[in-house]
Amino acid sequence: MRTQVAIIGAGPAGLTLAQLLHLEGIESVILENRSREYVEARVRAGVLEQGVVDLFTEAGVGERMAREGLVHDGIELQFAGERHRIDMAALTGGKAITVYGQTEVVKDLIEARLATGRPLLFEVDDVRAEELESERPRVLFTHEGAQHVLDCDMIAGCDGFHGVCRPTIPASVLRTFSREYPFGWLGILAAVAPSNDELVYAHHERGFALLSLRSPEISRLYVQCRPDEDIAEWPDARIWEELQIRLGLPGWTLAEGHVLEKGITPMRSFVTEPMRHGRLFLAGDAAHIVPPTGAKGLNLAIHDVRLLAEALTEWYGAGSERLLDSYSTDCLRRVWRAEHFSWWMTTMLHRPEGDDPFEVRLQESQLRYVTSSRAAATTLAENYVGLDTV
Numbered sequence: 351m352r353t354q355v356a357i358i359g360a361g362p363a364g365l366t367l368a369q370l371l372h373l374e375g376i377e378s379v380i381l382e383n384r385s386r387e388y389v390e391a392r393v394r395a396g397v398l399e400q401g402v403v404d405l406f407t408e409a410g411v412g413e414r415m416a417r418e419g420l421v422h423d424g425i426e427l428q429f430a431g432e433r434h435r436i437d438m439a440a441l442t443g444g445k446a447i448t449v450y451g452q453t454e455v456v457k458d459l460i461e462a463r464l465a466t467g468r469p470l471l472f473e474v475d476d477v478r479a480e481e482l483e484s485e486r487p488r489v490l491f492t493h494e495g496a497q498h499v500l501d502c503d504m505i506a507g508c509d510g511f512h513g514v515c516r517p518t519i520p521a522s523v524l525r526t527f528s529r530e531y532p533f534g535w536l537g538i539l540a541a542v543a544p545s546n547d548e549l550v551y552a553h554h555e556r557g558f559a560l561l562s563l564r565s566p567e568i569s570r571l572y573v574q575c576r577p578d579e580d581i582a583e584w585p586d587a588r589i590w591e592e593l594q595i596r597l598g599l600p601g602w603t604l605a606e607g608h609v610l611e612k613g614i615t616p617m618r619s620f621v622t623e624p625m626r627h628g629r630l631f632l633a634g635d636a637a638h639i640v641p642p643t644g645a646k647g648l649n650l651a652i653h654d655v656r657l658l659a660e661a662l663t664e665w666y667g668a669g670s671e672r673l674l675d676s677y678s679t680d681c682l683r684r685v686w687r688a689e690h691f692s693w694w695m696t697t698m699l700h701r702p703e704g705d706d707p708f709e710v711r712l713q714e715s716q717l718r719y720v721t722s723s724r725a726a727a728t729t730l731a732e733n734y735v736g737l738d739t740v
């Protein structure tokens with residue numbers, strides 16, 4: 351088999367890259383180790399920056415998102431028993447975020463890919479990227495019991511945090527930066543209309559809570575927990591009780607509903623540098639992870655592949671390596687801005703380890719500042735909706 355770009359992973363990064371390359375007439379093969387059903391049902395992110403919405407629209411995969419996505423102009427921060435609105439649109443010259451689940455993004459992208467007739471192979475095994483430093487890289491894999499070799503010009507490692515691409519880069523070349531947080535998020539998806547029109551980020555003495563949503567009928571809710579907590583210790587009734595306490599306000603009630611899904615996610619910050627080795631380009635979670643508090647993970651993945659598609663287009667079209675050479679540096683500027691913002695939101699809103707009273711006072715002061723100073727609120731707003739230039 352031969353193609354121009356071998357894409358490993360059919361998450362948002364790999365699928366979006368394939369679509370952008372297709373629009374430029376560049377061939378690719380996508381290799382995904384899970385089934386289509388599994389990939390389409392994996393509940394994860396749901397907040398899209400304006401720039402990502404614009405990119406999906408321009409790439410011809412935004413039609414359902416435009417119909418079903420929910421545009422939000424603001425978010426609310428809750429602390430000391432009160433809610434304060436951050437009017438993101440007013441603070442950023444009209445920018446907003448769109449609530450549209452990652453499951454829906456992935457379904458739209460898979461449908462678009464299948465419509466192109468270009469290859470998308472699910473349930474491949476034993477994927478190995480080789481000869482990265484040569485001009486003839488290749489990917490070995492097994493599919494439906496047969497072994498294959500895919501020759502290509504370039505390999506895009508879009509296989510997520512636990513993928514095989516990052517570990518193929520020699521350890522002597524890679525530098526990694528990471529931070530583990532002493533807490534996780536217990537998240538539920540519930541069949542109940544969201545009790546608030548906009549997302550509510552709540553700072554509470556029992557721990558952080560987030561009221562979010564996926565659609566007018568489906569709520570997405572989170573409570574801070576220990577990262578190693580056993581989900582069996584959290585029957586639905588206990589989750590709702592904790593949400594009621596942490597999000598509760600006099601005169602406002604959180605509506606409860608049937609829990610459709612629940613899980614615990616540990617929180618971690620992680621960056622790999624550089625994001626390129628020879629003819630292998632890492633994109634999305636394969637190269638970096640953020641804690642979900644800033645809603646940046648999915649957005650960063652899309653920004654990476656936008657730059658990668660531009661670089662490959664210039665290389666195939668004009669033979670110039672300029673953008674390929676600057677790919678890693680260009681991505682990392684945005685990555686580190688998002689790393690800082692996600693860390694900042696996380697440390698401002700979560701109950702610190704050991705309930706350290708000094709840290710709690712700093713958090714309260716920071717929250718009062720962010721909700722009373724236009725300059726501070728603008729900092730939050732412009733990072734949340736996504737900065738154009740960093």
Ligand SMILES: Cc1cc2nc3c(=O)[nH]c(=O)nc-3n(C[C@H](O)[C@H](O)[C@H](O)COP(=O)(O)OP(=O)(O)OC[C@H]3O[C@@H](n4cnc5c(N)ncnc54)[C@H](O)[C@@H]3O)c2cc1C
Binds near residue numbers: 359360389636651
């Ligand atoms: C539980 C959870 C909750 C999250 N919640 C949020 C949130 O609320 N907000 C937010 O912004 N972000 C959130 N994120 C992060 C966000 O979902 C990711 O940043 C986003 O999925 C990144 O997309 P990606 O395409 O880079 O990676 P992925 O979505 O991980 O896609 C990688 C793909 O590669 C495939 N793959 C892996 N190994 C191989 C292999 N060896 N061969 C072939 N294919 C392989 C995987 O099956 C997968 O389909 C969450 C992440 C997790 C794990």
